[in-house]
Amino acid sequence: MVSPLMLFSRNGRSDSLTLEGRVLAPAQGIDECLRITVTDGVISGIEPAPASGLVIAPAFVDPHVHLRTPGREDEETVRSGSEAAAAGGYCAILAMPNTEPVVDSAAVLGALIERARSDAVVPTGFMAAISKDQSGEELSEMAELASAGAAAFTDDGRPVESAGLMRRALQYSALAGRPLALHCEEPTLSRGGHAHEGHVSAEIGLGPYPSTAESLMVGRDLALAAAEERPLHLMHLSARESVDALRRARDAGVTATAEVTPHHLCLTDEAVRSLDPNFKMNPPLRSEDDRRTLIDALRDGTITVIATDHAPHARHEKEVPFEDAPFGVIGLETAFAALHTLLVLPGELTLEVLLERMSAGPARVFGIPEPVVEVGARANLVALDLEAEWEVTEDGFRSLSANSWLLGTTLSGRVVRTIADGREVFVA
Amino acid sequence: MAELRPPASPPRHLLSVRDLTRDDVERVLETARRMASSVDREMKKLPTLRGRTVVNLFYESSTRTLASFELAAKRLSAETMSIRAAGSSVDKGESLKDTASTLAAYDPDVIVVRHPSIGAAHLVARCTKASVVNAGDGKHQHPTQALLDLYAMEGALGRLEGVHVAIVGDALHSRVARSLVQALELVGAHSTLIGPPTLVPRDIEALGCAISTDIRDLASADVVYVLRMQQERMAPGEAFIPSLREYTALYGITPERVQPGQVVMHPGPMNRGVEIDARVADSEAALVIDQVRAGLVVRMAVLYDVLTVAPVLERAVAEVA
Numbered sequence: 001m002v003s004p005l006m007l008f009s010r011n012g013r014s015d016s017l018t019l020e021g022r023v024l025a026p027a028q029g030i031d032e033c034l035r036i037t038v039t040d041g042v043i044s045g046i047e048p049a050p051a052s053g054l055v056i057a058p059a060f061v062d063p064h065v066h067l068r069t070p071g072r073e074d075e076e077t078v079r080s081g082s083e084a085a086a087a088g089g090y091c092a093i094l095a096m097p098n099t100e101p102v103v104d105s106a107a108v109l110g111a112l113i114e115r116a117r118s119d120a121v122v123p124t125g126f127m128a129a130i131s132k133d134q135s136g137e138e139l140s141e142m143a144e145l146a147s148a149g150a151a152a153f154t155d156d157g158r159p160v161e162s163a164g165l166m167r168r169a170l171q172y173s174a175l176a177g178r179p180l181a182l183h184c185e186e187p188t189l190s191r192g193g194h195a196h197e198g199h200v201s202a203e204i205g206l207g208p209y210p211s212t213a214e215s216l217m218v219g220r221d222l223a224l225a226a227a228e229e230r231p232l233h234l235m236h237l238s239a240r241e242s243v244d245a246l247r248r249a250r251d252a253g254v255t256a257t258a259e260v261t262p263h264h265l266c267l268t269d270e271a272v273r274s275l276d277p278n279f280k281m282n283p284p285l286r287s288e289d290d291r292r293t294l295i296d297a298l299r300d301g302t303i304t305v306i307a308t309d310h311a312p313h314a315r316h317e318k319e320v321p322f323e324d325a326p327f328g329v330i331g332l333e334t335a336f337a338a339l340h341t342l343l344v345l346p347g348e349l350t351l352e353v354l355l356e357r358m359s360a361g362p363a364r365v366f367g368i369p370e371p372v373v374e375v376g377a378r379a380n381l382v383a384l385d386l387e388a389e390w391e392v393t394e395d396g397f398r399s400l401s402a403n404s405w406l407l408g409t410t411l412s413g414r415v416v417r418t419i420a421d422g423r424e425v426f427v428a
Numbered sequence: 429m430a431e432l433r434p435p436a437s438p439p440r441h442l443l444s445v446r447d448l449t450r451d452d453v454e455r456v457l458e459t460a461r462r463m464a465s466s467v468d469r470e471m472k473k474l475p476t477l478r479g480r481t482v483v484n485l486f487y488e489s490s491t492r493t494l495a496s497f498e499l500a501a502k503r504l505s506a507e508t509m510s511i512r513a514a515g516s517s518v519d520k521g522e523s524l525k526d527t528a529s530t531l532a533a534y535d536p537d538v539i540v541v542r543h544p545s546i547g548a549a550h551l552v553a554r555c556t557k558a559s560v561v562n563a564g565d566g567k568h569q570h571p572t573q574a575l576l577d578l579y580a581m582e583g584a585l586g587r588l589e590g591v592h593v594a595i596v597g598d599a600l601h602s603r604v605a606r607s608l609v610q611a612l613e614l615v616g617a618h619s620t621l622i623g624p625p626t627l628v629p630r631d632i633e634a635l636g637c638a639i640s641t642d643i644r645d646l647a648s649a650d651v652v653y654v655l656r657m658q659q660e661r662m663a664p665g666e667a668f669i670p671s672l673r674e675y676t677a678l679y680g681i682t683p684e685r686v687q688p689g690q691v692v693m694h695p696g697p698m699n700r701g702v703e704i705d706a707r708v709a710d711s712e713a714a715l716v717i718d719q720v721r722a723g724l725v726v727r728m729a730v731l732y733d734v735l736t737v738a739p740v741l742e743r744a745v746a747e748v749a
Contacts (some may be wrong), residue, residue: 192666194546199634203446205567205606206546208630275547319525319555322547323566 006151007092007123007368007421008116009082014041014422019383021054025373026352027360038379041422046375053387057355058371059091059380059418061362062332063181064156064235064259064307067124069115070108071100075401076312078112079119081332083426084310084399086121088332089382091420092368094125097134098157104129104140106148113149122420125151125368127181130169136161139172146176152366154181156235159217161187166221170230179366181233182221184242185283189213194323196238196269196286204273206323209284215241222249222256231255233365236309238264238283240293247302257365259305260294262335263405266342267291271405277318277325278405281309295348304361306354308335312401329405333397338406340386340413351386383417385428390414439559440734443549444569445610452733453575453614459729460579460722467503467725476732477504483536484510485527485552486563487543492696492720493563493572497540500727506537524548525555532556537735541565559734567601573695574607576726578615580718581651584691591617594646595637596679597655597703598627600668604695605655609637622646623655623679626668643679647687654681654694657703676702683707691715 016039023034023046036056037045062085068076076084078095085093095112097103103112109128116124128150132138134157142153153173160166160182173180193209195201201208218234222245225232237243237258249256263281268288271279279285297303311328318325331338336358343349363370371380392406418426441447466474482501486494494510501508511531522530524543528551531539539556541549542563549562549569564570582588593612599605599621612619613636620638621628628639646652657675669675682705686692692704692714700706708714 197630199631202629202632203606203610203635204546205569205601205603205629275550277547316523316525319551320523321543321545321551321565323545324547 005149007125008113008149009120009123009421010118012423015419015424016040017419017424019056019381019417019419020049021052021056021383023056023373024352024355025058026356027058027370028372028374030373036373036381038419038422041379043373043375043377043379046373053385054416055384055386056373057382057384058359058373059382059420060089060336060358061092061368061371062090062308062310062335063094063152063305063362063366065093065095065310065332066098066312066328067095068312069099069112075314076399077119078115078124079121080398080400081310081312082119082121082124084330084332084397086418086420086426087398087415088334089336089384089415089418090122090332091371091380091382091418092123092125092363093332094127094151094366096154096156097127097129098155102129102134103127104132104134106141106144109145109148109150121425122418127152127154127156129153130155130160130180131165134158136165139165139169142172142176146178150176150178152179152181152233154183154235156181156183159183159185159187163220163224167224167228170224170228170232173230179231179233181235183235184214184217184221186213186216189216193284194280195272196284198269198287200269200272204275206272211239211241211286211290214239214283215245218242219245222246222254225249225256226252226254231257234258236261236264236283236307237294237303238286238290240290243293243297243302246297250302257305258303259307259362260298260303261307261309262331262338263329265291265294265298265306266338267405275322277320277322278329278403278407280322280325280327281329282327295343298357299349299353304357305365306335306339306357307362308332310399312399313403314401318403329403330397330399330401331404333399334392334404334406334411336384336415337390337411337413341411345412379419379422381419382415384413385416386413388412388414388416439557441553441560442571442730442734443553443560443562445571445574445607445614448571448614450614453578453611456575456726456729456733457579457582459732460725463728464725473503473505475505477501477506477735480506480537480735481534482506482508482538482540482731483531483534483558484508484540484563485531485542486510487513487524487548488564490542490563492723493542496720496723496727497563500724500731503724504728504731506731524551528552528556532558538731561730561734564603567603568606570603570607572723572727572730573604574611575730576719576722577608577653577693577695578611579726580693580715580722583718583722584715585650589616591651592649593617593619593651593653594622594649595619595653595655596622596643596646596681597657598668599623599632599655600627600629601658602655606635608653609635620645620649624669624675643685646685649690652681652686652690652692654692654704656695656697657699672702679703681705681708683711686713693719695719
């Protein structure tokens with residue numbers, strides 16, 4: 001059903017190489033020491049090998065990346081963002097359409113695809129807007145956009161406020177045959193909100209952004225999806241109530257998937273006390289109870305996708321008082337190491353679940369071919385050194401922006417090699 | 429007066445009451461008392477901070493806070509300079525960081541910052557080497573207000589331990605309420621926030637205060653602390669209460685509501701006839717002018733405190749006395 005023309009990257013050679021290590025492909029049930037031979041970009045041999053230090057896994061897929069192109073090429077470009085993805089172990093990324101102009105026409109989308117064909121280091125797909133100019137009033141030309149190569153549809157950055165338009169989007173998206181990915185936020189509840197409503201926002205005085213601002217919209221969209229018998233994907237879930245609503249809907253037979261970000265899995269609103277704008281995201285960091293619920297949901301498969309919501313911002317835009325700062329943090333280059341350090345090592349999540357939710361999980365939701373370790377498959381592999389320790393520093397990013405919540409943090413686990421679509425795109 | 433050494437590195441700031449210990453609060457109040465008696469007794473000006481520079485960087489209109497910081501610096505013989513957002517390069521779109529960095533090039537010892545956005549003083553502290561005193565950042569903190577309130581309260585009641593303060597009004601948007609609740613907890617006093625449910629922040633009890641929506645609950649308090657009710661809280665889309673008229677009827681501090689023996693405080697400026705009845709504002713029970721006086725000596729003590737390390741401070745305090 002899904003056209004292979006959904007991911008685009010610059011043409012180039014296919015590589016021949018070998019990788020050796022503990023091969024961990026949880027979706028295929030593989031966990032053994034192997035030597036993988038890649039010939040002209042295709043896995044040509046898999047044979048037993050002696051134990052060695054590296055972990056080789058199917059490369060990662062990030063369905064939620066802001067490449068800021070067109071419009072804010074000072075913050076990120078297709079080239080810099082895809083280089084960041086390569087350094088983070090990704091073999092495919094999907095970019096959000098909330099650019100200037102919005103990706104809501106085949107013309108804008110076509111220009112981006114051309115850009116990706118000349119500049120993208122890893123295969124890159126582009127989501128298009130659900131509504132024209134993301135203004136929430138009229139549907140974009142979804143069928144044409146899909147045939148022009150749109151990977152999915154979203155108004156990310158803002159919700160589809162009108163229930164009526166959301167319903168039509170669900171109905172009409174059947175013609176496009178591509179998923180709808182939803183940013184769930186009830187704006188009359190989140191207006192003026194800068195932090196999760198709780199004891200931290202009460203103490204600091206930050207405008208409260210309550211959990212209900214998310215969960216109410218999640219509930220509405222799931223109800224519409226149930227009534228229309230259409231699938232949907234929920235982006236960057238943050239609140240326990242949203243996860244509860246998702247569980248109930250899935251139990252009732254609704255085809256709903258969801259993603260969670262590394263920062264919502266690792267941090268709580270306590271981090272906001274620093275008033276460091278690199279802890280300001282939408283949706284906001286929530287309570288420990290919410291964080292635990294998200295981890296549980298990731299473990300039990302209610303949430304099958306880890307997405308970074310990589311959101312570059314120019315330095316001067318974040319060097320302002322917390323309240324005046326824009327929402328969003330970068331994440332492509334730190335996602336694996338952060339989750340390995342802060343969740344896997346303390347025993348909150350297994351390495352297997354982490355690898356699956358960063359690769360096969362997202363690929364499945366968006367109809368991207370799953371990266372596999374299999375003779376005859378295109379090589380999409382990442383080599384990880386779990387012992388390596390490194391410090392996240394402002395000048396260490398391939399991304400053009402450095403607004404990371406991990407600046408100054410020492411992480412354990414490092415991506416040392418990335419093979420995307422048969423090409424070696426990153427070597428540490 | 430001992431020669432003061434250059435400030436120890438890193439600089440000491442006063443950004444939030446949360447950063448303070450009980451010892452810090454008691455030390456500042458003690459310094460303020462000694463400053464007050466010295467100023468009353470002989471000359472108004474002390475040589476304590478001669479050669480130091482205090483910059484006041486104010487992005488919000490202010491009468492008493494700016495005036496008292498200026499005067500406090502002058503009374504301690506510091507050089508002082510006040511920058512207001514209006515008429516400065518801020519008007520030309522300069523960012524807070526650039527303005528702060530520019531002023532930092534003159535090597536001020538203290539930058540006093542007032543700004544409408546939460547986190548402004550923290551930002552200035554991150555991008556300069558000066559000691560930063562937060563003179564109000566949005567709805568977050570106004571620590572010197574809380575300290576001067578404690579000073580005035582102790583002056584009127586003779587103690588702080590066990591004192592019960594009813595804080596009445598719009599706590600949701602009030603940096604004064606947040607700072608005061610924390611400061612009262614630090615010194616063994618306690619507080620009850622009283623106001624309409626839409627103006628009491630959810631989960632604020634985590635700070636240690638009680639909450640109530642019933643104005644009659646102020647009866648048990650030693651101090652009635654009245655918050656300013658801001659007109660903009662009734663803006664379209666931001667209608668936290670139906671009308672000022674209803675607010676005044678339910679929560680206005682009238683002579684009938686004030687109990688004998690209670691004192692009444694207000695951070696100013698007052699809206700007479702809205703949150704406080706003029707008869708209360710002008711009564712013997714009102715400490716409003718005492719608060720203004722306290723503002724001067726407490727800010728002298730704060731400027732002094734951030735520029736000295738504790739051992740030097742103790743010595744100097746002894747000499748002031």
